[in-house]
Amino acid sequence: MKIRTRFAPSPTGFMHVGNLRTALYEYLTAKHEGGDFILRIEDTDQERYVEGATDVIYNTLKTAGLNHDEGPDIGGDFGPYVQSERLNMYKPYAEQLVKDGKAYYCFCSKERLDELRASAKEGEVVGYDRHCRDLPQSEIDEKLAAGVPYVIRQKAPLTGESTYHDCVYGDITIPNEELDDQVLIKADGFPTYNFANVIDDHTMGITHVVRGSEYLSSTPKYNALYEAFGWEIPTYIHLPLIMGKSIDENGKEVVSKLSKRHGSTGFFDLVNEGFLPEAIMNYIALLGWCPSGEFENREIFTMDELTKAFDIHGISKSPSVFDYDKLEWVNAEYIKNMDSETFLSHAKPYYDKLGISSDKYALLEEILKPRVTRFTQIEEKLIFLTNYEEFDLALFEHKKSKSTLDSSREILNEVIPSLAALASWDRDSISNVLTGYAEAKGYKNALVMWPVRIGAAGVAVTPGGCAEVLILLGKDESIRRLDTAFKRLG
């Protein structure tokens, strides 16, 4: 049988990387076996509706490379794929359950439920007291006729225990007393998330339910529904949570479910910070899953390779901490392995901002590639091109190069004219002048490179070496700056 998985996000306008990783694993679970990956929008909560939020979902999946086979935007044989367009489907199923004695009308008011909870003792948590579970039929008819608002609740088993199998966690057993008579249809006639989920997954032919481990303890309730309908229970794959590390008010280090306090957690937030979509996906794939076989110890994967390598048995059970440092490293790997065209397409906006001409692109790529871990760093790396302040002359002193104020003065004095006389301003020409001079004087290259680079850049740290700095600056600007620096040295 063909595997079918689904990603069922709510349109909140924000895609948490935790949700995205779930989507990734859903996609990989299906695609590894040549199955289908379905997108379903769960928008039954009218109050939380956010304008344009579904577009965020489409854009995220597209940018992330998770192409769905069926969904609201592309259709499919199991539509509609938006829950609000399926609204009339759910209630008949619930009514059927009532008829079969597996669910019941509950007329309890919100106030009564609130009181119930308020009456709980300190630290105690109480569920619904099943007040309406066994109402006499006459009373039910009466209330229905009188138009008393009601919800439909599932009759959960009262005794014994429920066991089910999960591909990651193994057999899970829960005492049935723990199971609440959950609401299936709300007073407004809308289905609850849990109920709609089961109906949709079944009617859409979902074979593998992949979701976060927070659903581990409520799964028996889902299964009770499948059983009540006589439907086949799907294969469950529960995923470990993604955590974040932070410092609490007592200065203690704590881990908790990844949230905004830990930094950027939205997919597009990370993209805006300069993380490449491919790198983000690559990194989160490795958060909670470890490749094996021919892919053992592999760190960098294309989506196709991930699809090939993905294996449910490699999924870990314990929660993992999101490590921004490692993400940064993965991102840097992607940058280093980029072809020139791709590199330029990412770097160009920053080049344009600095007014860099296209003849510098090749050199820039060469020196920037090993030095930026995110493209957003380009501007600061090249700041010396546009800023040339009255820097501290102490920069000319460098112990390892044996450079001093005096040596700098002498070298600049003798080297500037030779540079100015150069007909061709390229790497070889510049290097030949400088190393030739060093050789003639019996100096180490470092001794002459240092003051020239510092004099031209005005900062201690530059991407690339002396010749590269001079080329990026251009001949006129280089000579002008070196003259200025020389004069300041007196």
Place this chain on the structure above:
RNA sequence: GGCCCCAUGGUCAAGCGGUUAAGACGGCGCCCUCUCAAGGCGCAAUCACGAGUUCGAUUCUCGUUGGGGUCACCA
């Protein structure tokens, strides 16, 4: 608090009764070197604790501790 789940270095993690307990990020050191990177080499750092099973436990069982999750007319 009840219930469920989890437990190898700072982090991601391999391991599936006998290993010098992989690898990666990060850290540190060395090399290279005109700075910063990149690259190369190397170092430090892990089986939470206590019983039991076994000739032998990181690995199996139980308990303790710790962590996480969950208990809505939210999704």
